[in-house]
Amino acid sequence: MGATKTEHFTDKQNAIATLAKALGHPARVAIIEYLMKVDACICGDIVNELPLAQPTVSQHLKELKNAGLIKGSIEGNAICYCIDENALSILQSYFATISDNLERKKINCC
Amino acid sequence: MGATKTEHFTDKQNAIATLAKALGHPARVAIIEYLMKVDACICGDIVNELPLAQPTVSQHLKELKNAGLIKGSIEGNAICYCIDENALSILQSYFATISDNLERKKINCC
DNA sequence: TTTTTATATTGCAATATTACGATAAATAAT
DNA sequence: ATTATTTATCGTAATATTGCAATATAAAAA
Structure with a gap:
């Protein structure tokens, strides 16, 4: 199969899973951390920061964007990405x- | 390809990605929430709670265990699963x- | 000992993900 | 107008994930 049976779970469970899945790759964690570090929206640079080819980075950015973790706006011939605070506050x-x-609870029975 | 290039990222980034990936499926989110709800370690029951076949649930449990999110101990002919607080506190x-x-920071430029 | 109960493993089909080269598209610089 | 820069998309190969039926395993109950 390979396809997830989302229809049987709650919207909240699916929402958390979608956000978590988007962060389920170290490159995407690294992108979020870089966006945090530079303390500003980033136009470019991200490709140079990662040990991956440009199309691969572009794909990871797309997934973060689809999951709602980052936002991107066109800025001349570059694109300005930044973290979507809302998504991260949901996870937090x-x-x-x-x-x-x-x-x-402090169950601790295992 | 399909294989993640973990070697280029920091241990922390890989660790977060591993935990996030494990929660990147609604069934696994549901399992964690169920373990929370029942307020105890669970021997059995999990299969009945989920809309998935027993081997599928077993596989999801295995992935949660590999990621360190749950612990399991043998309890007679059943297995007792519970949440690993440490992993969740790392995410928190x-x-x-x-x-x-x-x-x-309140950047908010996008 | 046989049967039941609970869980794991195997094997497989369908689909998804990761990665990248080649190329496109769109604006900026010359 | 041509060239450079930046990012996205397409196509494709390798690998991973999801899901389940069938089967194995191991302890409990009968």
Whole structure:
């Protein structure tokens, strides 16, 4: 098969899975971290920062964009990418909630 | 190809990507949420909770275990699974750090 | 001991992902 | 107008993932 059975899961579960999947590759984690580091929207540069060919980087950027993790706007003949804060705040609050619950329960039976 | 070039990225980036990838499927998100909900280690039940065949669920559990998100211990003829708090706390603090940085910067140029 | 219960493994088909060379498209610079 | 620069898309090969039926394994129950 290879196709995910999304229809059986909740919208929230699918949304989290989509965001997580987009970060499920080190190059895409590196892109997010680079966008954080440079402290600004980046027009270009990303290809030079990564050990991957330009079409590959372009593809990774597209996936991050499709997942909603980054935004891109055309700026002359370059494209300006930056992090979508909303998506990251969804992930932040999701994992904060889980960690809080685990902290409160302290099951620890395994 | 299809194989990820992990060797060019930092250990941290690969670690985050591995955890994120493991959560990049709604069934695996659902498993984590179920383990949270039942408030205990679960021996069995997981297969009945998911709309997937037993071998498929077993495979998803294996991937969560390989990524370090859950632990499993043999309990008679059943297996007792529970969340590995450490892995979730890594994700929690990673996204908290990113969100904090974004909050502080407020770039918002795209 | 045979049967049941719970989980894992194997094998396979369908599809998705990763990576890149070649090329296109679109604006900027000369 | 031509050339350079920047990014996207196409095509394709290699590999990975998803899902399940069939089967194996191993302990519990009968």
